[in-house]
Amino acid sequence: MAVPPAGRHRIAVLALDGVVGLDLGAPAQVFGTARDTDETPFYSVTTCTVGRQPVRSTAGFQVLPDHGLELLDQADTVIVPGIHRGPPLTDGTVDPEVGRALRRAHERGLRIMSICTGSFVLAAAGLLDGRPATTHWAHAHRFRTLYPQVKLDPEVLFVDDGDVLTSAGVASGLDLCLHVIRSDHGSAVANRAARRCVVPPWRDGGQAQYIERPLPATGDAGTARTRLWIQQRLHEPLSLPQMAAHASMSVRTFTRRFREETGLSPAQWLLRQRTEHARLLLETTDLGVDQVARRSGFGTAAALRQQLHQRIGVAPSTYRRTFRPPAQV
Incomplete structure (x- = not known):
C-alpha cells in the first residue's frame, strides 16, 4: 500500500485500556524516522482512544489522546498495540x-496491524477469522482457546497476510513496522529508519520467536564476530566448516551457538542475508541481474530468480520496477 501522492500516509494507533507502553510508542518512533532523501516524512502517526478518554498503560502512565475513534475513518493504516487486560x-x-x-476500517480497505496481544483485539472484532496470524508465544494457548477459528502460528515474528498484519511480542513490533516501510518504500528507506532507531534493519517474519531459550554466551565465545565476517563476504562461496573455523569452533558447536543466537541455522541465515543484499542492490543500483546474483553470492541469475520467487513471489526485474521510480529504472 503506497503513500498517497498528495500527502503523508496516515497511521492511526488505537490505544485501549491496559495498553503496553512500548507497543504504543514504537509505531510513532519507527514510522516517524522513515523519510525521503530530502528528509520529507513518509508517514504521520496519531493516537486515539474510545471517546478521546484517557487510558492507563502497563508502564504506570496515562495516555491522554487528541482523537477519538473517528480518527480511524481518516486513516490509511490502523495499528492496535498490545494490551495486558x-x-x-x-x-x-x-x-x-x-x-x-x-x-468499518477493514471494509474500507485499510491496512490493519497489531502488535503483540493487539491480535486478541483484531480476533475479537472478527478480522482474523480463517486467516493466519501470530501473537506473543506466552499467550498462544489462551488465544487458541478464545479464537479457535484463527490459524495461529505463535513461532514467527510477524505474519503479513496482505491487508491484515500481526506481530509477536515487544521487539517484533519494531520488525513489523520496518517490514511495512520496506514494503512501501524499499530497503534503503527501511534501513535508514532502522539506523536512526538503532535497531537491526531486518529480521524476516518467518524467523522463530525466541521462546525460552538460554541466553547465548557473549563476547568472543559467540558468533557475532563471524556473522560480521560473513556479511562482508556474501559474494564468496562460504562453507559451514569455513564459518566454524573462523569462529574457532567445531562445526557442531558453531551450529548450536549460531542457532541459539539467531534462531536460524547458519545456512538459513546466510541465505536470508544474501537475499536481502540482492534486494538492496536491485533497489539502489543499475547492476544487471547477473551482476547482482554474483555480488550477493547466488552465482547465477537463475539461482537469484528462484530464491526471489520463493521468498517474495516475483522476478528480480519485477522487484526492481516495483521499488524504484520509473526514472531510475
Whole structure:
C-alpha cells in the first residue's frame, strides 16, 4: 500500500485500556524516522482512544489522546498495540464501538496491524477469522482457546497476510513496522529508519520467536564476530566448516551457538542475508541481474530468480520496477 501522492500516509494507533507502553510508542518512533532523501516524512502517526478518554498503560502512565475513534475513518493504516487486560484477553469480546470501528476500517480497505496481544483485539472484532496470524508465544494457548477459528502460528515474528498484519511480542513490533516501510518504500528507506532507531534493519517474519531459550554466551565465545565476517563476504562461496573455523569452533558447536543466537541455522541465515543484499542492490543500483546474483553470492541469475520467487513471489526485474521510480529504472 503506497503513500498517497498528495500527502503523508496516515497511521492511526488505537490505544485501549491496559495498553503496553512500548507497543504504543514504537509505531510513532519507527514510522516517524522513515523519510525521503530530502528528509520529507513518509508517514504521520496519531493516537486515539474510545471517546478521546484517557487510558492507563502497563508502564504506570496515562495516555491522554487528541482523537477519538473517528480518527480511524481518516486513516490509511490502523495499528492496535498490545494490551495486558480487558475482555479481548479474558472472554473473547471487544467493546462494540471498537469492533464496529475496526470492521468499518477493514471494509474500507485499510491496512490493519497489531502488535503483540493487539491480535486478541483484531480476533475479537472478527478480522482474523480463517486467516493466519501470530501473537506473543506466552499467550498462544489462551488465544487458541478464545479464537479457535484463527490459524495461529505463535513461532514467527510477524505474519503479513496482505491487508491484515500481526506481530509477536515487544521487539517484533519494531520488525513489523520496518517490514511495512520496506514494503512501501524499499530497503534503503527501511534501513535508514532502522539506523536512526538503532535497531537491526531486518529480521524476516518467518524467523522463530525466541521462546525460552538460554541466553547465548557473549563476547568472543559467540558468533557475532563471524556473522560480521560473513556479511562482508556474501559474494564468496562460504562453507559451514569455513564459518566454524573462523569462529574457532567445531562445526557442531558453531551450529548450536549460531542457532541459539539467531534462531536460524547458519545456512538459513546466510541465505536470508544474501537475499536481502540482492534486494538492496536491485533497489539502489543499475547492476544487471547477473551482476547482482554474483555480488550477493547466488552465482547465477537463475539461482537469484528462484530464491526471489520463493521468498517474495516475483522476478528480480519485477522487484526492481516495483521499488524504484520509473526514472531510475
